[in-house]
Amino acid sequence: MAVITMREAISQAIWEEMERDEDVFIMGEEVGIWGGTYAVTRGFYDHFGGERVRDTPIAEGVIIGAANGAAMAGLRPIAELMTINFAFLAMDQIVNHSAKLRLMFGGQFKIPIVIRAVGGGGRQLGATHSQTPDAVFAHFPGLKVVSPGTPSDAKGLLKTAIRQDDPVMFIENATLYQVRGEVPDEEHLVPIGVSKVQREGHDATIVTYSKMLQKSFVAAERLSSEGIEVEIVDLRTLRPLDMGPVVQSFKKTNRAVIVEEGWKSYGVGAEIAARLYEEAFDYADAPIKRLAQKEVPLPYNHDLEQHAIPQVEDIIMAVKEVL
Amino acid sequence: MVNRTKSKRVAGELMDKDTMLDLYHEMVLVRRLEEAFETLYQEGKIGGFLHLYIGQEAVGSGVIGARQPQDRVITAYRDHGIAISCGIDPKSIVAELFGKEAGTSKGRGGSMHLGNTDLNFWGGHAIVGAHMPLATGMAMADKYRGSDAVTICLFGDGATNGGYFHEALNLSMVWDLPILWVCENNQYGMGTAVERASAVTEIRQKAEGYGMPNERVDGMDILKVYEATSKNLDLVRKNGPFFLELMTYRFRGHSIGDPERYREKEEIDMWRKDDPIGIFRKHLLSTNGLTDAVLDNIEAKAQSEIEEAIKFAEASADPSLDSLFDYVYVD
Ligand SMILES: Cc1ncc(C[n+]2csc(CCOP(=O)(O)OP(=O)(O)O)c2C)c(N)n1
Ligand SMILES: [Mg+2]
Numbered sequence: 001m002a003v004i005t006m007r008e009a010i011s012q013a014i015w016e017e018m019e020r021d022e023d024v025f026i027m028g029e030e031v032g033i034w035g036g037t038y039a040v041t042r043g044f045y046d047h048f049g050g051e052r053v054r055d056t057p058i059a060e061g062v063i064i065g066a067a068n069g070a071a072m073a074g075l076r077p078i079a080e081l082m083t084i085n086f087a088f089l090a091m092d093q094i095v096n097h098s099a100k101l102r103l104m105f106g107g108q109f110k111i112p113i114v115i116r117a118v119g120g121g122g123r124q125l126g127a128t129h130s131q132t133p134d135a136v137f138a139h140f141p142g143l144k145v146v147s148p149g150t151p152s153d154a155k156g157l158l159k160t161a162i163r164q165d166d167p168v169m170f171i172e173n174a175t176l177y178q179v180r181g182e183v184p185d186e187e188h189l190v191p192i193g194v195s196k197v198q199r200e201g202h203d204a205t206i207v208t209y210s211k212m213l214q215k216s217f218v219a220a221e222r223l224s225s226e227g228i229e230v231e232i233v234d235l236r237t238l239r240p241l242d243m244g245p246v247v248q249s250f251k252k253t254n255r256a257v258i259v260e261e262g263w264k265s266y267g268v269g270a271e272i273a274a275r276l277y278e279e280a281f282d283y284a285d286a287p288i289k290r291l292a293q294k295e296v297p298l299p300y301n302h303d304l305e306q307h308a309i310p311q312v313e314d315i316i317m318a319v320k321e322v323l
Numbered sequence: 324m325v326n327r328t329k330s331k332r333v334a335g336e337l338m339d340k341d342t343m344l345d346l347y348h349e350m351v352l353v354r355r356l357e358e359a360f361e362t363l364y365q366e367g368k369i370g371g372f373l374h375l376y377i378g379q380e381a382v383g384s385g386v387i388g389a390r391q392p393q394d395r396v397i398t399a400y401r402d403h404g405i406a407i408s409c410g411i412d413p414k415s416i417v418a419e420l421f422g423k424e425a426g427t428s429k430g431r432g433g434s435m436h437l438g439n440t441d442l443n444f445w446g447g448h449a450i451v452g453a454h455m456p457l458a459t460g461m462a463m464a465d466k467y468r469g470s471d472a473v474t475i476c477l478f479g480d481g482a483t484n485g486g487y488f489h490e491a492l493n494l495s496m497v498w499d500l501p502i503l504w505v506c507e508n509n510q511y512g513m514g515t516a517v518e519r520a521s522a523v524t525e526i527r528q529k530a531e532g533y534g535m536p537n538e539r540v541d542g543m544d545i546l547k548v549y550e551a552t553s554k555n556l557d558l559v560r561k562n563g564p565f566f567l568e569l570m571t572y573r574f575r576g577h578s579i580g581d582p583e584r585y586r587e588k589e590e591i592d593m594w595r596k597d598d599p600i601g602i603f604r605k606h607l608l609s610t611n612g613l614t615d616a617v618l619d620n621i622e623a624k625a626q627s628e629i630e631e632a633i634k635f636a637e638a639s640a641d642p643s644l645d646s647l648f649d650y651v652y653v654d
Contacts, residue, residue, distance in 0.1 A: 033585045034514035057484030057520040058451045058512055086450070089485075124370030124422070126433050128449050296651050299642075300433030301422035302370055307644050 001184055007177040009151035011040050013158035018048055024162055027054040028063060028080030037082050038177055060086045064093035071113045084119035085131050098167040099142030112165045120173040120211055122309055127297035132262035137169045138238035144192055145238040147171040149213030151181040153236055156190025173211040193240040201229035204255040204319050207246050207272050209235040212259045219315035230319055247280050254285035255322040259315055264292035286322040340611055346388050350380040350600050352625040353404040356413055359629050364579050369420045371433050376404035378574035381599035382507050383408045385548025389556060390475060395443050395461050397454050398477040400435035402447025409444035413632035418639050425639040452487035459491045462500035473559045477505045481512020483526050496533045499563040503556055506568045513577045514585035530566035542569030543597045
């Protein structure tokens, strides 16, 4: 198995699927000549040409709208939003069209589009450029929402997303692109809608995904040095949500901390906690704890911003609180 | 605060010599500030994105130099030069980029969100095109209250391909609002050349579609920018929207870290021959009887103002952690 970065994993997934299927193409701001703002599509324009690697104007509504239309007409677009914050300019296309057209026309056609969007805070980009609004998208039936936390999952999930026939919001995190990990050399597909135990333990369960998975790994190692072994369940997909491994782990540890980068109110933690209480109330030995971003638009100032985002120390503290 | 003699700038009149010297000072100040930011960014003192105005100074100084104090200014994230032109103290600009409490936006906004409403500067805005509807609303409010203020809205060529632009232009005509739309056509939106993203390369043509009077002017020559702005601000005050396209060029990358694979060095060099500060300097020397010594003096003054501003910002305090929730709600 090769050890590659998240950036390389995502890049390889798109490259391989474009090689495999002529109907797959990518469109978005600066995906072509620039090579992708985060260098994910570096080299694509020269290899595949401008017909399949399409630079667009700064016009998110028509990026997603045209991708929807191309998908209705039988192509398999990958539409890149430079950052997830700009998805709000395309919200009508995502929410009212990607997610609903198939049902409203009685299943006469399908919308096989993958919307790639990078989110996350912590880079001093200011309030509008630092959001983690994953839960917003997970609210809508008709969309699938995928957000990997390791290179291997990123590659396998993205390849699956491109091949399957429903609209997928594929949410990357800008501070994860340099994270390295083992990725199988052979054909590698990871199913959408399957959570995964990423670390085994018995004292408490951390439920998390994406960037917070990586922070949870660090927290887990530190806790381990104090003799506390946490189990980490990575959601990987927010919709459809696979509670199986989460519930199973909770039944074993009887304690859970849910860690997300987005805001707490109406968030991923709220959903997971509610479901754990619904499905495994009797197994709780302590109130379930939610760790999330403080309820404030992220300020530019470095220390204020870091203060608002869950840190490794916060995860450690939260675990100790449920023990 | 930059030494301004705004009162001498009567709309519609050409500049007097003092005004010219003020504006020369201002453009040099912007250039030196941006150069300093470039270095400070490499030193890790500034975070986030950094969009420099180098090459476009004649646009900001020429347009805003011609405004009346009641005229509002709003722009995108490439806003450091605009902030200086609006009269914001470089101290509070540097402080904002350092994330300090003494910054224009209390260290909460950063480079892309400078603003000072006392000086009628309503901000840099980071979402491309999003400030154009805001401009529409501000102009509506001024008209509603019977004020004779004009809203000056600056934006890039790239912003003219999005829905916000078209919705805002259209409504400004339908409601006959006092807005001067100013397109800073620097030929690229990030790495995308105008002709690769826009159906018409003469952006002013888009205003035609809304029946809006318009003009395309050389944005490297501050005298031309100033003249066009003064004349058209008068028109806007009387008749409603006007669209001004200013041809300019950014000498640096889109933001720090731009690999610049989309343009040739020769193209940049060609435009650099038209350095807006060089053009203005030549003009001042040849027609206004000014000497190199006078202008060098102004440059030295600008340089020391920047150094002072950096010192101030370095010494000033970060916001305290318990102020995290300030400004989220009024109450
Ligand atoms: C809605 C939205 N989409 C994308 C971006 C990312 N982005 C920031 S600046 C920019 C280019 C804008 O070009 P232009 O309007 O010509 O202004 P310039 O940078 O040349 O001053 C892009 C794509 C953004 N900030 N907002
Ligand atoms: Mg531009």
